[in-house]
Amino acid sequence: MDWTLVVYALAGLGGLGVLMGVILAIASVKLAVEVDPREERIRNVLPGANCGACGYAGCDGYAAAVARGEASLNSCTVGGPDVTAQIGEIMGQEVSTEEPPVAVLICRGGKVNAADRFEYSGTYNCRQAALLLGGPKACIYGCIGMGHCVGVCPVNAITMAADDLPDIDGYKCVGCGACVRECPKNVLKLIPRPKLVYLACASHDRGKAVKQVCKVGCIGCGLCAKNCPTGALTMIDNLPVMDFEKCIDCGICVHKCPTRSFVDRAKGRPKAVINPKCDGCQACIKACPFKAIEGEAGIQHRVLSAKCIGCGECRKVCPVGAIDTVGALGHAARAA
């Protein structure tokens, strides 16, 4: 038997294997690419859901973009303020832990309040129904109410309420905007999380037309805009458009609206209370948008708590500081 062949084979293949191994080993050291160590640390604090809500392809992409300084530090809506703070620590930057927005439904025309134009018997899905003459709702702007958004919400914050309108749990909502993008009628909207008041109607029709199709639709009367103390509401195309920068969440629009088209997210509102410092100047009586204060000149005034909504307008005008808004913790500070 010719053993030289075996030796050659072993030496050839073995030698080649060793050679390749050595080359690769050297190459891995010489050609090592310095990856920003922060990138890996950021990746570790991210939730790893790869939801894409930050606008990058997964958590890896976002971590790399942050490390390169291209992405803002608070784009991870799933991780929230905790993750933002940790990323800020890694990057050595001060971060604004601004809360993510919250999704709200800007339609209150459930099956009780808003009529249907025709009987729809197709697939029970908003997007499919919207293709057929814009859906069965008589109001073409309104929520179709078949719950497409329920399925697209990644955090299960949306459930269908009894009147066939989606009910969004503000605590669960992370403000990713998936439902907003998927809604075929554009009746879901992201608003700043601390905001309490928003208009829940999307109809640009005139008052009469709205009245015919929906009991709670905005008729475009403009009362809210007239009564807004900060000028945050402007009537555009038969709907009041809210400037969230100016709005102080006083709630006057909510109570002035004849159709109750505004939604107040506040769990409770304070009441105004007048203390004995009051010198009876009647300034507050004139300022109150709801005629909730009465009293003679020179005598301490009285608040009709049934009418008071706690907007704080009276407090602003009182020259002697005799008015407090009490109850509903947190609102007293806000009104100041």
Added chain:
Amino acid sequence: MKLGPAQIFIGAFLINNVLLFRFLGLCPFFGVSTAVSTAVGMSAAVMFVMLLASWVTWILFNAVLAPLGIVFLRTAVFILVIASLVQFVEMFLKKYVRVLYSSMGIFLPLITTNCAILGVTFLNIDYQFNLLQSTVFAVGSGLGFGLVIILFAAIRERLEYAPVSDSFKGYPIAFVAASLVSLAFYGFTGLFGVSL
């Protein structure tokens, strides 16, 4: 018959196409031919590696394996060399040619031991090509691979919207389409009197 570079190129590119005639590299052919953009990236990587692998294996075979009389080890040796080569090239690109790496980076490791690559290097040896002929053959095969996979990706993009019956949706109709494309390529047989 002595083959000139042009004949080898046409033979590898159209007539004996690596995908449709030799049925090598069918895995990426069906795997990444769902969209034209990924098909382009894949075929670029295949062309690149095919050429490099042809050179390295040709030199290795003629300088080491043949003189030592251990040509029977070529399968093992070629796989080893091609795998290491691709690994090395990937590191090199990552370090120095970042643009190229990000455009075909993911596809490189996928084709390390692709049978189209290995097949072409074997054919270079079997046809007893010299280095120039091997180069032409590898370039022709690589371009042929690219042509067919991009062509086929375009067909599959249209198939997505075609009214295909449920039982044929997806891979079954893709295979039927592939066989039709293959038949069409048989029309090139004997083109310019080339038979390889």
